[in-house]
Amino acid sequence: MSENHQISTMDRVSVGLAARYRKERRFRLFGISAIVASLLFLALLLASITAKGYTAFRQTEVLLDVYLDPAVLDVHNLATANYAALVRDAALALFSQVESRQDKRIIGKLISTGAAYRLQDLVTSKPELIGSTRPIWVPADDEVDMFVKGHIPRDVPEAERRVSDKQASWIDQLVAADRLKLKFNTAFFQAGDSREPELAGIRGAAAGSMFTLAITLLLSFPVGVAAAVYLEEFAPKNRWTDLIEVNINNLAAIPSIVFGLLGLAVFLNFMNLPRSASLVGGLVLTLMTLPTIIIASRASLKSVPPSIREAALGVGASKMQTISHHILPLAMPGMMTGAIIGMARALGETAPLLMIGMVAFIVDVPNSFSDPATVLPVQIFLWADSPERAFVERTSAAIMILLLLLLAMNAAAVFLRNKFERRW
Amino acid sequence: MPPLLLVSLVLALSTLAFWQGKRRAFALSTQASSVKMHSRPGYYGMLAALWCALPALTIVVVWQLAADSLLTRMAMDGVAAAKGALTPDQVNLLVNDMRNLVTGSVVDSQIDPLLQAAADRYSGMLRISHMALAVVALVTAAVGAYLVHARIKPSLRARNQVELVIEVILTLCSTFAVFITIGIVLSVLFESIRFFQQIPFFDFLFGLKWSPQMAIRADQAGSSGSFGAVPVLMGTFLISGIAMAIAVPFGLMSAIYLSEYAGPKFRATVKPLLEILAGVPTVVYGFFAALVVAPFIRDLGVMTGLSVSSESALAAGLVMGIMIIPFVSSLSDDVINAVPQAMRDGSYGLGATKSETIKLVILPAALPGIVGSILLAVSRAIGETMIVVMAAGLAANLTVNPLQAVTTVTVQIVTLLVGDQEFDSPKTLAAFALGMLLFVVTLALNVVALYVVRKYREEYE
Numbered sequence: 001m002s003e004n005h006q007i008s009t010m011d012r013v014s015v016g017l018a019a020r021y022r023k024e025r026r027f028r029l030f031g032i033s034a035i036v037a038s039l040l041f042l043a044l045l046l047a048s049i050t051a052k053g054y055t056a057f058r059q060t061e062v063l064l065d066v067y068l069d070p071a072v073l074d075v076h077n078l079a080t081a082n083y084a085a086l087v088r089d090a091a092l093a094l095f096s097q098v099e100s101r102q103d104k105r106i107i108g109k110l111i112s113t114g115a116a117y118r119l120q121d122l123v124t125s126k127p128e129l130i131g132s133t134r135p136i137w138v139p140a141d142d143e144v145d146m147f148v149k150g151h152i153p154r155d156v157p158e159a160e161r162r163v164s165d166k167q168a169s170w171i172d173q174l175v176a177a178d179r180l181k182l183k184f185n186t187a188f189f190q191a192g193d194s195r196e197p198e199l200a201g202i203r204g205a206a207a208g209s210m211f212t213l214a215i216t217l218l219l220s221f222p223v224g225v226a227a228a229v230y231l232e233e234f235a236p237k238n239r240w241t242d243l244i245e246v247n248i249n250n251l252a253a254i255p256s257i258v259f260g261l262l263g264l265a266v267f268l269n270f271m272n273l274p275r276s277a278s279l280v281g282g283l284v285l286t287l288m289t290l291p292t293i294i295i296a297s298r299a300s301l302k303s304v305p306p307s308i309r310e311a312a313l314g315v316g317a318s319k320m321q322t323i324s325h326h327i328l329p330l331a332m333p334g335m336m337t338g339a340i341i342g343m344a345r346a347l348g349e350t351a352p353l354l355m356i357g358m359v360a361f362i363v364d365v366p367n368s369f370s371d372p373a374t375v376l377p378v379q380i381f382l383w384a385d386s387p388e389r390a391f392v393e394r395t396s397a398a399i400m401i402l403l404l405l406l407l408a409m410n411a412a413a414v415f416l417r418n419k420f421e422r423r424w
Numbered sequence: 425m426p427p428l429l430l431v432s433l434v435l436a437l438s439t440l441a442f443w444q445g446k447r448r449a450f451a452l453s454t455q456a457s458s459v460k461m462h463s464r465p466g467y468y469g470m471l472a473a474l475w476c477a478l479p480a481l482t483i484v485v486v487w488q489l490a491a492d493s494l495l496t497r498m499a500m501d502g503v504a505a506a507k508g509a510l511t512p513d514q515v516n517l518l519v520n521d522m523r524n525l526v527t528g529s530v531v532d533s534q535i536d537p538l539l540q541a542a543a544d545r546y547s548g549m550l551r552i553s554h555m556a557l558a559v560v561a562l563v564t565a566a567v568g569a570y571l572v573h574a575r576i577k578p579s580l581r582a583r584n585q586v587e588l589v590i591e592v593i594l595t596l597c598s599t600f601a602v603f604i605t606i607g608i609v610l611s612v613l614f615e616s617i618r619f620f621q622q623i624p625f626f627d628f629l630f631g632l633k634w635s636p637q638m639a640i641r642a643d644q645a646g647s648s649g650s651f652g653a654v655p656v657l658m659g660t661f662l663i664s665g666i667a668m669a670i671a672v673p674f675g676l677m678s679a680i681y682l683s684e685y686a687g688p689k690f691r692a693t694v695k696p697l698l699e700i701l702a703g704v705p706t707v708v709y710g711f712f713a714a715l716v717v718a719p720f721i722r723d724l725g726v727m728t729g730l731s732v733s734s735e736s737a738l739a740a741g742l743v744m745g746i747m748i749i750p751f752v753s754s755l756s757d758d759v760i761n762a763v764p765q766a767m768r769d770g771s772y773g774l775g776a777t778k779s780e781t782i783k784l785v786i787l788p789a790a791l792p793g794i795v796g797s798i799l800l801a802v803s804r805a806i807g808e809t810m811i812v813v814m815a816a817g818l819a820a821n822l823t824v825n826p827l828q829a830v831t832t833v834t835v836q837i838v839t840l841l842v843g844d845q846e847f848d849s850p851k852t853l854a855a856f857a858l859g860m861l862l863f864v865v866t867l868a869l870n871v872v873a874l875y876v877v878r879k880y881r882e883e884y885e
Contacts, residue, residue, distance in 0.1 A: 027779035031681030226597035255807020261859040265611030320587040348705030351809035
């Protein structure tokens with residue numbers, strides 16, 4: 001008997017035990033820190049977007065006393081009158097001490113070009129106001145807006161600032177006189193895109209998203225459900241159905257941009273459908289979401305127990321009756337959950353839509369499926385590319401809206417699942 | 425008559441046919457109680473409705489698809505004859521001019537009388553065509569409905585016929601997915617072949633220089649363009665590599681913790697939270713990468729004295745990696761959960777700690793599935809577009825330095841296809857060649873992933 005065997009197994013184990021427990025704790029720490037790091041990143045992402053974006057929901061406005069000069073305005077020329085001149089005069093009237101031409105020009109620039117449109121709307125709706133002096137709130141220029149919100153700091157040297165000391169003092173005068181205020185940014189929700197940040201809104205993109213999603217839902221849901229029903233309930237097990245199955249799984253993993261190439265080559269170049277239209281966007285997104293919906297619908301059909309089918313067939317229902325009267329209603333919540341998740345993905349999709357020209361600069365809010373349109377994520381992409389400081393804020397705000405929409409859709413899906421899902 | 429109105433009219437007719445058919449079947453069944461109808465009344469109505477709507481709608485669709493090119497050719501006949509021999513490009517140009525004349529969106533003050541005549545002819549024929557289509561479709565609908573209506577009698581096997589039609593429709597829907605794939609392959613392949621007619625295939629695949637900025641018009645300044653895909657591919661792999669270097673450890677460790685250590689409550693809260701990361705649109709990640717992460721990394725570089733490009737591969741790869749974490753973690757989670765409990769119990773019984781069990785028993789058992797999920801994640805990273813479009817560079821540098829700007833396949837596709845397009849220029853066609861490359865690579869990765877999972881999966885019973 002050698003010395004080694006005097007040490008019992010227990011002793012040998014306990015020698016290494018401390019080190020092994022240390023390793024165990026370290027491993028566990030790695031795991032929890034991986035999760036914490038991922039969640040921290042999520043928090044950082046959301047926090048930074050919110051911090052940048054929440055200010056966009058308010059817009060700096062200036063109170064002007066506009067004299068609706070009958071010499072400029074006439075009931076017959078309301079569409080073409082020089083509203084900008086009236087706005088400029090009203091702005092200059094606030095600073096009576098300013099003399100030089102250059103300063104006057106700068107003062108004119110404190111007010112957004114959108115002020116003229118607002119004035120025009122007012123006069124067009126109430127022509128009887130002509131000749132009177134009206135106090136109206138008009139949007140300030142985006143630089144002023146940024147300065148008031150503190151995105152252009154005061155403490156940097158004047159040369160590196162977009163707002164000069166002189167402008168700053170004028171703005172302070174307006175604030176002191178209670179003529180410059182942050183008001184709820186209605187333009188952001190009511191306007192289409194614009195080159196001027198203070199006039200740009202998401203209404204056009206939101207309408208485009210709605211049209212596009214409507215097409216996607218109308219096409220992909222019926223076709224997806226029909227395909228799932230065939231594959232799950234009717235399809236014989238042969239090479240052809242195998243091929244279809246493999247195909248659907250592969251389609252789900254193809255990069256979305258390739259679908260954009262397909263859309264460009266087939267819908268635009270071959271079928272001559274209108275460029276930039278939400279119709280084409282909807283078609284492309286349909287092709288993309290179809291596999292998702294088919295896969296979800298099949299899973300949902302699979303979860304309906306065979307006993308239901310057998311019972312229905314047993315009392316004499318035809319196969320089609322079994323499916324339409326019993327299986328489909330039971331599988332519907334699951335299918336709808338899948339459809340909502342597919343729609344949420346389609347709503348956030350950008351890349352394929354770039355390929356079919358939905359990146360155009362479109363001011364008008366689209367009214368039909370064939371109007372040129374853009375969608376929310378593409379609008380975000382376009383604004384993110386704009387150099388103006390004020391667009392950063394608006395991009396973040398648009399992202400907040402988009403994320404809220406997605407959250408609502410996913411919440412609806414979870415709700416549907418929890419409420420209607422049955423465990424057999 | 426606008427197509428939408430026509431379609432709604434046909435559908436209205438078909439609804440009418442349904443009610444009429446159902447009523448007739450009902451009347452028949454009550455009238456003679458001795459005869460038993462083969463199907464329930466609704467099926468007779470449905471048969472009538474189907475025969476009313478389907479042929480008419482088919483006619484509408486086919487007509488709409490065919491009419492335009494046919495009419496254009498007929499309208500342009502006179503023009504082509506007068507102009508003599510024209511290349512296809514010139515014909516296309518003329519056709520576009522003519523279309524613009526028809527829609528009235530013409531800015532040119534001088535209008536070719538020949539074209540104007542063609543445009544007038546076109547709009548005239550279009551009106552006739554629309555009218556003819558309306559008449560033909562409505563007559564077909566009415567005739568179809570009438571034929572079924574007249575045939576309704578107790579022995580008509582309406583249910584079987586209706587079910588057959590529905591089954592055919594279901595089958596067609598399921599083959600749709602195959603058509604999508606065929607469509608993708610064909611559209612990408614055709615344009616790629618045209619590209620390879622101008623640029624040799626091996627120059628594209630093995631060329632070391634990528635600068636697609638070439639003159640579209642003869643009088644335009646621009647380099648002659650070179651299409652070597654190697655730098656673009658290198659950039660793609662560099663960024664995907666960085667992304668995977670983030671996503672695999674974080675995703676895998678999260679999955680291990682969630683499935684092996686976490687309690688049910690922790691799991692139920694953290695898993696959906698992680699999945700939010702996957703649900704955030706990529707354009708948001710792109711914005712974040714370009715606005716927050718890239719400047720942060722550049723400042724960090726300035727502080728440590730490194731020269732970091734403001735569009736560094738690191739920033740794009742980092743953010744992409746974070747986007748892919750939930751993808752890796754949820755797939756690996758499923759795989760790890762599929763390892764039978766008996767194997768864990770056996771390992772614990774031998775005195776192994778939890779982490780030893782995971783490292784020596786569970787991970788080896790789950791390895792094929794994990795490799796499969798990583799391959800799927802790689803294919804996702806390669807095909808990811810918006811993050812790199814917004815945060816990576818445009819210039820194709822052949823480098824493996826993550827601090828420099830590189831470009832990727834998807835970035836190039838987007839930049840080549842957004843804006844000026846001419847479908848004969850290799851510049852535009854190159855995008856399709858890159859698209860084909862992307863398609864082939866991701867498809868291959870998927871197939872390999874599936875193969876690995878199937879081939880090396882341990883079967884536990």
